[in-house]
Amino acid sequence: MALETRLEVKLSQKLILTPQLQQAIKLLQMPQLELSQAINQELVENPFLEELTDEQPEVSMEDSHGDAEKPDNSNGDIEGDVEMSDSISTYAVDDYFDERGSDGRDLGYFSSGYTEKPGFETFLTTTTGLTEHLKWQLDMTNASEDIKEAAEMIIGNIDENGYLQATTEELVKVLGLSEEIVTKAIALVQRFDPMGICARNIKECLLIQVKALKLKGTLVEAIVQNNLEDIEKNRPAAIAKQYNAALEDVHTAIHIIEGFEPKPGRKFSSVQVSYVVPDVYIDKVDDEYRIFLNDDSVPRLRISSMYKELLTQKNTFDKTDKQFLLDKYKSAMWLLRSLDERNKTIYRVTESIMKYQMDFFEKGVEYLRPLSLRIISEEIGIHESNISRVTSNKYISCAHGMFPLKYFFSSSLTGDEGSVSSTSVKDLIKTIVDEEDSSNPLTDQKIVEICKSKNINIARRTLAKYREELKIPPHTKRKKQQL
Incomplete structure (x- = not known):
């Protein structure tokens, strides 16, 4: 069969997600913290967006949508697209900077000199980390230089839980010191605060604490040395039989061991605790349940009137710059629409959940009804995939506590x-x-x-x-x- 090259025309249907739709889907499934970060990033990148303060009037989405239709680049004529009204007076770039600095602020554009001031981070306090805490104790010792050198390397190989992640052989090879010096350095660090630091495993960690509490030679040390598995499987009688001890003494020893710290380094952890922020509140007002969307941490946006007027100028910018401004304007308008649609969708889903789970809000968890995504989807006319996005990583606060939206969906x-x-x-x-x-x-x-x-x-x-x-x-x- 001969090979040949030819042109063919085929008609097919494809579902293509435009960048705008992809952005809308991402915004829909974002929790409160991620949404705030995404909006702040857009504020930095898009000059047409500005944060709305309490003193500034908020532009309704209907008005914004009306303005959005005017700069339409459907016919490819940028000059005609950006001309919104003949009544808008000429607004030059110099006038823009003059007006922004009319309140006496020096914005830095035309400043003759600049003196750098200390950053805010210089005034912040920091917590002491585990490594710094151990090095401070090392500096207070009178050990030899070789042992201090080995101890410093050992401290650098202790993880956030307080366990040594390098073997003695590895340390000897890296440091070029004798095994005796490395062993003494490990023993030195193991005497530091917090108790149990620099252990290689959980048993050694507990034994270090046994030694620090002067419990060597006691039943506590014997159980830690030989019977950790019995403690895990709750077999105190077997321990009592093995050591011919009273069951009461075994329980006392186990109680002491339970008070030990298995991860001595975690109190120095720098991991920040993240608290869940509810996306929706449901409160009972005048014998009626009301839905309130939480937007306290989300910046409120509006279109910058300054840049919108700059967009109407015919001779201020060249074709490339004007196209850039037009694209940013359309991107800003689409973001506002997507945020508005996100809020409406979350409200409608919450309203439908409240309708089906009213007994839960009235009486408690035991009255929670079986519910599926399909039921909500058919109720409000939104695809199940979008219902799943809305309910992911979002929380609702009510009289019975705070629950993830997924909590209200369960089998029967x-x-x-x-x-x-x-x-x-x-x-x-x-x-x-x-x-x-x-x-x-x-x-x-x-x-x-x-x-x-x-x-x-x-x-x-x-x-x-x-x-x-x-x-x-x-x-x-x-x-x-x-x-």
């Missing part, structure tokens, strides 16, 4: 009084376990029977799966002997 279990939400069943299981006698914990079969007495039919393997999801150990590991 059959009961004598109809279907029951799996979320409410999990809450019931947690309540049953919290109220059980710790010296005689309930088995999975017993919990199944309690659920059936409350008209909830659940299989034992399903209960075991829910228990694992709730991170509740089996009854053999929940058992605690009374001291």
Whole structure:
């Protein structure tokens, strides 16, 4: 068969996501913190966007949409696209800077001199890290220079939890010192604060704390040395039999070990704790539940009138610059529309959830109903994928606490009084376990029977799966002997 080159015309349909639609989808699934960061980035990059303060009037989206239709580059004539009205007076670039500096501020554009001032970071306090804390203690010792050199290398190989991540052989090879000096340096650092620092494993960490508390030769040291697995599997009787000790003494020793710090370096961790900020509030006002969107941390935006007027000038900019301004203007308008649509979608989804879960908001978790994304999708006419984006990484605050929006979607279990939400069943299981006698914990079969007495039919393997999801150990590991 001969090869040949020819032209063909094919008609096909494709779904193409434009950059604007991709941006709208990303904004829809962003949580509060990420949205604020994205908007601040747009404020830096797009000159047509400016943050709205409380004193400035807010332009409605209808007005903004009306203006957005005027600079349309459909016919390719940029000069005609950006001419919005003949009533707008000529506005030169120099006039723009004169007006911005009319309040007496020196914006730096025409300043003759500039004196650099200290940055704000010079006035901030910083917390001492683990490495600095250990090096400070090393400087206070009177060890030899070789040991100090090895100890400094050792401190540099301690992770954020306080464990040494290099072996003795590796340190000897890198430092070029004898194994004896490296061993002495490790022992020196292990005497530093916090207790248990510079250990190679959990057992060594606990033994260092045993030595620091002067518990060597006691039952505590023996259990740490040989019976950590028995502690994990809750077998105090086996420990008592092994050492021919009273069960009460074993429980006392285990209680002391439980008070040790398994990660001595974490109190020096620089990881910042991030608190969840609710995206939606549901409050009861005058016997009626109201929905409030939380936009406190999100900058409010508007189109800069200064740059919009600059866009209308015919002779101020060349064709390339004017096209750049036109693109930025359209990008700003699309961002405002996307943010407005995001808020409307979140409100509608929350409103639909509140409609289906009204018993939850009135009475509590046990009255949570089974709910799927498809039900909400059909209710408000939005695709399930967008419902999933709206409910991802977003939280709702109500009288019963703060919950992720995904919390209100759950599968159903059959009961004598109809279907029951799996979320409410999990809450019931947690309540049953919290109220059980710790010296005689309930088995999975017993919990199944309690659920059936409350008209909830659940299989034992399903209960075991829910228990694992709730991170509740089996009854053999929940058992605690009374001291």
